[in-house]
Amino acid sequence: MKPDRILLEKNKLELLKNIMEEIPPELELSNIEFEGPFIVIYVRNREAIEKYLDLAQNIAKKVRKRVVIRVSPENRLPPEEAKELIKLLAPKDAGIDPNGIYFDEALGEVWVKVEKPGYLVGRGSMMRHLILAKTGWRVIPQRSSPLESKTLYEVLNNVLKQSGYRVEYLRRLGERIHRDVIYRNNYVKVTGLGGFREVGRSAILVETRESKILLDLGLNTGTIDDPNKAYPFLEIDSLRLEELDGVVVTHAHLDHVGLVPILYKYGYRGPVYVTKPTRELMIVMLKDLIDVTRRSGRYIPFSERDISTMLLHTITVDYDEVTDVAPDIKLTMYNAGHILGSAIVHLHIGMGLHNIVYTGDFKYSETRLLNKANTVFPRVETLIMEGTYGATLQESRIQAEQQLIDIVKRTSDRNGVVLIPVFAVGRGQEIILILNEAMKNGRIPRMNIYVEGLVNEVTAIHTQYPEYLNKSLREAIYNGENPFTSEWLKPIETGVARPDIIEDKPSIIIATSGMLTGGPAVDYLRLLASDERNSLVFVGYQAEGTLGRKIKDGAREITMVVENKVEAIPIKLEVYSIEGFSGHSDQRELLEYARDVSPRPRKILLNHGEPTALSTLATLLRSDKELKSKGRPEVLVPNILDTINLT
Ligand SMILES: [Zn+2]
Numbered sequence: 001m002k003p004d005r006i007l008l009e010k011n012k013l014e015l016l017k018n019i020m021e022e023i024p025p026e027l028e029l030s031n032i033e034f035e036g037p038f039i040v041i042y043v044r045n046r047e048a049i050e051k052y053l054d055l056a057q058n059i060a061k062k063v064r065k066r067v068v069i070r071v072s073p074e075n076r077l078p079p080e081e082a083k084e085l086i087k088l089l090a091p092k093d094a095g096i097d098p099n100g101i102y103f104d105e106a107l108g109e110v111w112v113k114v115e116k117p118g119y120l121v122g123r124g125s126m127m128r129h130l131i132l133a134k135t136g137w138r139v140i141p142q143r144s145s146p147l148e149s150k151t152l153y154e155v156l157n158n159v160l161k162q163s164g165y166r167v168e169y170l171r172r173l174g175e176r177i178h179r180d181v182i183y184r185n186n187y188v189k190v191t192g193l194g195g196f197r198e199v200g201r202s203a204i205l206v207e208t209r210e211s212k213i214l215l216d217l218g219l220n221t222g223t224i225d226d227p228n229k230a231y232p233f234l235e236i237d238s239l240r241l242e243e244l245d246g247v248v249v250t251h252a253h254l255d256h257v258g259l260v261p262i263l264y265k266y267g268y269r270g271p272v273y274v275t276k277p278t279r280e281l282m283i284v285m286l287k288d289l290i291d292v293t294r295r296s297g298r299y300i301p302f303s304e305r306d307i308s309t310m311l312l313h314t315i316t317v318d319y320d321e322v323t324d325v326a327p328d329i330k331l332t333m334y335n336a337g338h339i340l341g342s343a344i345v346h347l348h349i350g351m352g353l354h355n356i357v358y359t360g361d362f363k364y365s366e367t368r369l370l371n372k373a374n375t376v377f378p379r380v381e382t383l384i385m386e387g388t389y390g391a392t393l394q395e396s397r398i399q400a401e402q403q404l405i406d407i408v409k410r411t412s413d414r415n416g417v418v419l420i421p422v423f424a425v426g427r428g429q430e431i432i433l434i435l436n437e438a439m440k441n442g443r444i445p446r447m448n449i450y451v452e453g454l455v456n457e458v459t460a461i462h463t464q465y466p467e468y469l470n471k472s473l474r475e476a477i478y479n480g481e482n483p484f485t486s487e488w489l490k491p492i493e494t495g496v497a498r499p500d501i502i503e504d505k506p507s508i509i510i511a512t513s514g515m516l517t518g519g520p521a522v523d524y525l526r527l528l529a530s531d532e533r534n535s536l537v538f539v540g541y542q543a544e545g546t547l548g549r550k551i552k553d554g555a556r557e558i559t560m561v562v563e564n565k566v567e568a569i570p571i572k573l574e575v576y577s578i579e580g581f582s583g584h585s586d587q588r589e590l591l592e593y594a595r596d597v598s599p600r601p602r603k604i605l606l607n608h609g610e611p612t613a614l615s616t617l618a619t620l621l622r623s624d625k626e627l628k629s630k631g632r633p634e635v636l637v638p639n640i641l642d643t644i645n646l647t
Contacts, residue, residue, distance in 0.1 A: 011180045015039075015063055022059050024052060030072045034174025035167070036271065036315050037323045038066045046071040050133035053126065065324065069132070070108045076136030079103040079110075085135050086112065090127065094119030097144050102156065103137065106163035110137040111156055117141035118478075146482055147460040151280045158311055166312060173271055176245070181327045183209040188354040190384070191643040193239075194218060194232030196607045197614060198640070199388060200255045203232035204607075206356065208349060211245045211326035215345060215358050219258025221289070221517075222543050224298055231259055231301075233641060241268040245326040248273045250360025251342035252281030252425055254289060261286060261306035269313060273325060275333060276316045277341030277465045281425055283311065284457055288424065292518050319343070319468075328353075334374035337363040338583045339426040340462055340469070342370075346377050354647055355379040357597070359386050361608065363582075364589035364596075367397065368430045369462070371470045373585075375596045382646050383601040383633070385594065387609035389586045390617030400539075400580025401434050407535055407576050408435070408444050412506035416533030416573075421521035421548065423514035426583050427539050428455040429462055429484065431510060433473075436486050449489050450501050452511035452520050456491045459484045497523030505533075514540045515548040522547065526560055526569055534573035539581045552577050590617060594633075595626050604635045605644065611637075 016032060019039065023029050028044035041059070043049065049069065060067040077085065083101050090096050093116065100113025114120060120127045120141045128139045142152070159166060186209035193214075195202030200220030206213045223229040241263060249257045249272060260272060260282075274282065286307050293300040317323050317333050325331045328350045333343035338361040345358045357380045362373040395403075411418045422428035432451065438444045451459070462469065463484060466477035476483050492498060492511075497520050501509065511521040528534045542549040547558065556571045585593060594604060604621060606614045614637045621627060621635045638644060 009180060012178055015065075015178070018063055019059055019067075022055070022062065024048075024055075027052070033171055034178050035068075035170035036173045037177060037325065038068050038170075038174070039063070040068045040070055042070050042072045044072050044075050046075050046133055046136045048133075050130065053129050064322075066321075068138070070138055071132065071136035073105075073108065076108060079105075082110065082135040082137050086110065086131055086137075086139070089131055089134060090114070091119050095144070100142070100144060102160060104160055104163045106167040108136065108138055109140050110135075111140050111142055111160075113144045114141045115144055117143050143464055143466075145460065145463040145477075147456070147463050147484065149280060149460040149464050150457060151283050151461065152464055155280060155283065155311060158308055162312055169269070169313065177324050177326060179327050181210055186210070186350070186353075186647075188349050188356070188646045189643050190356070190382075190605070190646060192607060192638050192640050193234065194640060195255070196638050196640045196642070197609070197611045199608055199610065201230060201232045201259070202256050202360075202608060203234075203259075204358065204384065205239060206329075206347060208326075208328055210328045212239070212243050213245055213325060213329060213347070214239075214247045216250055216256040216360065217247060217259045217263070218253075218255040219289075221254050221258065222545060224293065224300070227301075234259075234262075241266060244268060244270055245329070246271045246273055248325070248331060248345050249278060249282065250336065250345060250358070251339055252278045252285050253339065253361065254285055256360065257282045257285065258289065259301075261302040261310050264309040264313070265302045265306045271325070272310060272314045273317050273323070273331060273333075274314060275318065275341040275343055275468070277461055277468050278343070279311070279314055279316055280461045280464075281339075281341060281458065283307065284424065284454065284461070288454060292513075296518060322348075334377070335371055335468075336360055337365075337367065337370045337373040340369065340429075340465065344374055346380070348379070352379070354381050356382045356384065356646070357601070358384040359593075361386055361388070361584055362593070364585040364593040365397075366470065367583070368433045369426075369469055369473065373593065375593065376598050380597060380599060380601045382603045382605065383594070383597055384605045384607060385590070386584070387590060387606045387614045387617040388584045389582065390590060390606070390609050390613035390620075392586055392613070393588060394582055394586040395578075395580035397580055400578050403576070403578050403580075404431070404434060404537065404539070405438050405443055407537055407574075408438075408508065411533070411535040411574075412445055412447060414533045415505045416531065416535060417502055417505060417528055418508045418535045418537060419521065419524050419528055419573075420508065420510045420537045420539060421514050421516055421525075422455060422510055422512060423540055424454045424458050424512050427514065427581055428510055428512075429459055430581060431539060432459065432484055432489065435508060436483065436489065439486070439488060445506075446488050447506050447508065448504055449508045449510065450492050450504075451489060452492050452509075453494065454512050454519075455510055492520075497527060499527060502527050515542050515546040516551070517546050517548070522560070526562065526567075529558075529569050529571050529573055532572045532574070536573050536575050538575075538577040541582070542577070551575055587617065587620070591620055591624065594621055595624065600627075600631055601633050602631075603646065604633050606635065606637045
């Protein structure tokens with residue numbers, strides 16, 4: 001039963017007609033292309049663009065799409081000439097790096113490294129507009145920062161090198177996204193493929209009769225040797241890769257992104273939607289995963305090549321920006337407060353048929369790094385919410401910080417070394433900020449803080465995206481300060497432990513991995529363990545079965561393989577665990593969040609939690625007075641492979 005194709009293209013024709021009506025003839029329209037979620041208008045008369053500052057914005061408003069204006073290739077200045085003109089036009093205070101200008105010839109874009117991107121794209125993008133009119137190239141500013149992210153430039157290089165393919169891909173995707181809807185207002189179903197009544201391999205399939213979207217595709221690194229437990233249920237019949245319209249990744253933790261590259265290994269060539277910081281952070285995390293598994297002789301079902309392919313198909317989305325991802329689905333990401341770039345996903349389905357909010361991992365209180373999670377959405381009928389700490393109350397951050405400071409003080413008084421194992425993303429940066437401030441204020445004596453490589457790269461990514469950080473950090477970075485650096489912070493370049501560092505006493509070492517499952521933190525522990533003046537401080541969750549958990553639970557001798565020999569190492573250093581630094585909401589915050597989400601959802605599905613955590617939370621939500629008084633949402637705790645029809 002296929003309706004007439006001519007009829008189907010009607011909507012697209014209507015759309016094009018609406019756009020063309022708005023374009024002044026003197027611009028000399030040459031082409032309109034659908035490039036991914038964007039509608040791109042190519043014009044020949046670049047000088048005339050200067051007069052129409054608001055054109056793209058006005059068209060976007062009219063057709064409710066993301067609109068970009070570009071100049072046809074033959075009407076652009078040659079790159080060398082354009083480069084000189086850009087340097088001339090940009091205000092001196094912007095701080096353009098003359099060696100940081102890269103041209104993407106296929107797209108007609110120019111990436112410009114600049115100290116203050118606001119000078120190029122701020123205040124209605126006047127400067128960007130002027131540069132477009134004078135050179136024919138559209139400026140994409142990249143913040144240059146004293147801590148430069150290597151990953152960002154790897155990403156840019158990778159994309160620039162294959163820019164021709166990228167354009168072809170975006171146009172193919174654009175056609176697909178803007179295809180006409182055959183079935184209007186039909187069902188909306190969600191199926192948990194992983195991360196329901198468990199933590200570690202989050203994946204949700206959202207289906208309408210028209211399209212299919214995957215929310216997260218995580219990998220449980222704790223059970224990596226057993227694919228049955230480590231990978232989500234990808235093989236179910238309803239998930240054929242050629243039918244998949246897109247993958248939306250909430251944040252860069254491996255239990256949410258760890259298996260996305262496998263899609264590309266098996267031929268998927270569709271988009272992954274992420275925020276910009278998530279794009280870089282997920283590359284760091286996935287490459288590190290390959291490194292760590294390889295070094296420990298374990299199997300991982302994809303390679304660097306699949307990560308590159310994934311990157312080539314990645315589309316970035318800013319917070320609060322509506323993006324078409326399928327003919328009947330619009331995606332908007334909101335701040336989740338969990339780690340840099342983490343997002344709460346809002347899906348608007350079928351012209352108002354149904355609205356889903358999926359929290360991913362979220363923190364419903366302010367942290368040193370981030371604002372608390374967003375609660376206000378245009379509409380929401382179904383809320384899919386994480387419940388990791390559904391049965392747990394955490395200490396406040398103030399208490400947690402005080403504990404950390406006390407431990408550092410005590411250890412330095414007895415001339416010891418403090419070892420803090422961290423996850424590369426999130427807690428490491430927060431600990432750096434706390435210690436930095438405490439030393440500045442004299443709350444702890446000044447001493448060297450050694451920070452291991454991976455954490456440094458992630459910190460650099462933080463300084464690249466101040467607009468994703470909380471207000472005080474953002475303003476500090478805008479004012480040219482860098483709260484992540486100081487004279488006593490010492491980056492360590494090598495990925496292995498340096499014995500000379502532990503001779504510097506007192507001092508602090510921050511290193512991965514957070515649960516002592518590998519990485520330099522384990523090597524440093526081996527060097528520090530036998531001296532009772534030293535301290536080991538856990539600041540994150542220690543999963544069952546990890547070395548971190550064993551030591552936290554009281555193991556006072558551990559065995560390690562050192563240069564092919566098994567060595568028994570006595571644990572004599574002091575061991576502490578601080579619980580209040582979590583990036584997840586605790587029970588109180590989860591309840592508060594469910595009450596505060598506006599408008600109120602009709603259904604709440606709980607995921608991302610051990611069964612007891614989720615059932616405890618469900619009971620509390622069902623009996624909550626405030627929720628009861630305002631319409632009492634239905635609370636469900638689905639199992640993996642349960643499909644729930646939302647309409
Ligand atoms: Zn997470």
